[in-house]
Amino acid sequence: MNILLIYPPFPLGKAMSSVMCSPPLNLLTLAGVSNNHNIDILDLNVDQSYGVKKIQDKIDKYDLIGITCMSYTFRIVLNICKIAKKKGKPTLLGGFHPTLDPNIIDKFDCIDMIIRGEGELTFKELLDGKPKKDILGLSYRENGKVYHNPKRPFIKNLDDLPFPRNNLVDSKPYNYLWIPAWVCESSRGCPFNCEFCCVHEFYERTYRTKSPERVIKELMQVPSTTRLIFFVDDNFTLNKKRVMRICKLIQKTKLNKQLMFVCQSRVDDIANNPDMVEEMHKSGFICYFLGFESFNQIALDHMEKAYTLDKVKKCIDVCHENGIMVFGSFIIGNIGETKEDTRKTFQLMKNLSLDFMMTMPLTPFPGTKLNEEAINHGWVEKDLKWEDIKSGESKPLMRTPDLTRDDILELLSESYRSFYADKIFIIKKYLLSYWSSKFNWVRRPNLILKFIKNGVTKFIWNLDEIVDENYQKI
Ligand code: B12
Numbered sequence: 001m002n003i004l005l006i007y008p009p010f011p012l013g014k015a016m017s018s019v020m021c022s023p024p025l026n027l028l029t030l031a032g033v034s035n036n037h038n039i040d041i042l043d044l045n046v047d048q049s050y051g052v053k054k055i056q057d058k059i060d061k062y063d064l065i066g067i068t069c070m071s072y073t074f075r076i077v078l079n080i081c082k083i084a085k086k087k088g089k090p091t092l093l094g095g096f097h098p099t100l101d102p103n104i105i106d107k108f109d110c111i112d113m114i115i116r117g118e119g120e121l122t123f124k125e126l127l128d129g130k131p132k133k134d135i136l137g138l139s140y141r142e143n144g145k146v147y148h149n150p151k152r153p154f155i156k157n158l159d160d161l162p163f164p165r166n167n168l169v170d171s172k173p174y175n176y177l178w179i180p181a182w183v184c185e186s187s188r189g190c191p192f193n194c195e196f197c198c199v200h201e202f203y204e205r206t207y208r209t210k211s212p213e214r215v216i217k218e219l220m221q222v223p224s225t226t227r228l229i230f231f232v233d234d235n236f237t238l239n240k241k242r243v244m245r246i247c248k249l250i251q252k253t254k255l256n257k258q259l260m261f262v263c264q265s266r267v268d269d270i271a272n273n274p275d276m277v278e279e280m281h282k283s284g285f286i287c288y289f290l291g292f293e294s295f296n297q298i299a300l301d302h303m304e305k306a307y308t309l310d311k312v313k314k315c316i317d318v319c320h321e322n323g324i325m326v327f328g329s330f331i332i333g334n335i336g337e338t339k340e341d342t343r344k345t346f347q348l349m350k351n352l353s354l355d356f357m358m359t360m361p362l363t364p365f366p367g368t369k370l371n372e373e374a375i376n377h378g379w380v381e382k383d384l385k386w387e388d389i390k391s392g393e394s395k396p397l398m399r400t401p402d403l404t405r406d407d408i409l410e411l412l413s414e415s416y417r418s419f420y421a422d423k424i425f426i427i428k429k430y431l432l433s434y435w436s437s438k439f440n441w442v443r444r445p446n447l448i449l450k451f452i453k454n455g456v457t458k459f460i461w462n463l464d465e466i467v468d469e470n471y472q473k474i
C-alpha cells in the first residue's frame, strides 16, 4: 500500500511560526511500525503552499490517507478528509481529538476509521491486514454502519516501540528559536489531575517510561544537523532516578557536546530537586518548559494544579542559579480569576524574571473535567462544534464567572505586549543579562542577529495575529 500521513498546519499564527517549527514525531513514530508499505509524510507546517488543489493532486497517488488531529485542527482535518473521499480514498484519523471524541466518526461520513489512543500497535495490525472487527482500539465504518471496537490496553514496555523514522522528512525546516531542532519522547502519560488537561484522560493517569539506554539510542539517531532536542514528555522529570541516569549517559556518550536539551517539567519537581537541576545543566539542558498556568492560588487550586505558589519563586531561582532558562506557559481566563488577578500574573512574569512565556485561552477540550463543568454552568455552548472552529483561531471558546470571551481575548493580546513588547525589559533581559550570564550558549553573534531579525521584528510585528484567524488555506 501507498500511505500518506498528514500533519495539519498549526493554528499558532505567523508570529509563532517565525520562531519555531517542530517535527511531526507522532507520524514518524507510526511510520516505524511497518516496512512492508510505502509511507510518506506531508507536514503542512513546512510546506505552507498547499491548498485544496495541491492536496487533491498529492492524495491521488495514495491508497490510504492518515491524519493526526488535535481539537484546533479538526476543521481543517475534516476538509482534508472530504477532499480524500471525493477521490475515493479511505481516511484514517488519530490523536487527541478523535480519541477523546470518537463519535465524530458517526457524525461525519468522510471519516472511515479512527485509531483511538496509542497508535502504533493498532496501525500495525491494520496495515498487516487483520480483520477490522478484531483490531482493538479501532473505530470504523463498514457498509454504512459504524463500529467502535473495545479499547486497546496500553503498551506495557515503551522500549518495545519502533524507533521513529526520522529520515522520512527533511530536517532543515525544523527549529526552535532558529536552532536546528528535533523532538524525542522518553515517557508517556501523567499521574496528575489538572482540570483543563486531556493528557490524564488520554493516558488514564498512567505514567510509563522508556529506559535511559533506549532514550540515548534515540538521541543518537536524530539528524546530524540537530543542535537542540525538545523532550515532548509532559513530565520529563517525574522520576528523578531515571533523569539522573539519562544525564549520566548523556555525559558519558558526550551527547552534551553536540546537543542542547529542553524538556517539560513541573514547578514542584524543580523546586524540590536542585541537585537534579544542577546535573541536568551539566548534561546540556538549557531550558524548562513549565505550565505555570497562573500565579493566583485560587485559580491553581480550582484547576487542581497540586502545588502552592511559594514553590514558584523557588523553582525559578533554582533554574536561574543553575543557568537554565524558564519558558512559562499560562492560561488566560482561569476559573476564579478577574482581570486584575490576571494582570498581577502578567506583572509577576516580569518580576520573577521568566525568560519566555506563552499564553492560551482556557479551552474546554473534549473529555476534560473542565468541559463538563463549563457545559454545566453554561460557560460554553452545550454542543460546541469543533468542526466550525477555524484552524487559525485561538479565540476563547468559553467565558468564566468573571470574564467574558472578549475580556479573555483582550488579556491574551495584552499578555504578549506586556512581556515581549516592553523594550527596556527586552534589552535588559535578552541582550545584556544573557550576554554576561551563565547562559553561555547564547553568546553567539549569529544567534543574536537571528533573534533581532526574526524575534524582534517578525515575532513582535505579527503579535496581533496570534489571536487572529490567519491560516485558512485549505
Ligand atoms: C509536543 C507537543 C506540541 C508540539 C507539536 C510538535 C509536533 N510537531 O508534533 C507543539 C509545541 C508545536 C505543540 C503545539 C500545540 N499544542 Co501540543 N502537545 C504536544 C505534546 C506535549 C506532545 C505531543 C507528542 O509529540 N507526543 C508524542 C506522540 C508520539 O504522541 P501523539 O502525538 O499523541 O501520537 C500518538 C497517538 O495520539 C496516535 N496518533 C496521533 N496522530 C495519529 C495519526 C494517525 C493517522 C494515527 C493512526 C494515530 C495517531 O498515535 C501516536 C503514537 O502512539 C502533547 C501532550 C501529549 N502528551 O501528547 C500536547 C498536546 C497534543 N498539544 C495540545 C495543544 C492544545 C497544542 C496547541 C493548540 C497549543 C497552543 N497554545 O497553541 C498547539 C497546536 C498545534 C497544532 N498542531 O495544532 C493539546 C491538544 C488538546 C486537544 N484536544 O487537541 C495537548 C494534548 C496538550 C494538553 N495537555 O492539552 N504541541
Ligand code: SF4
Binding pocket: 190, 191, 192, 193, 194, 197, 198, 199, 200, 234, 235, 266, 291
Ligand atoms: S497539565 Fe501537566 S501536570 Fe497537569 S495533568 Fe496535564 S500533563 Fe499532568
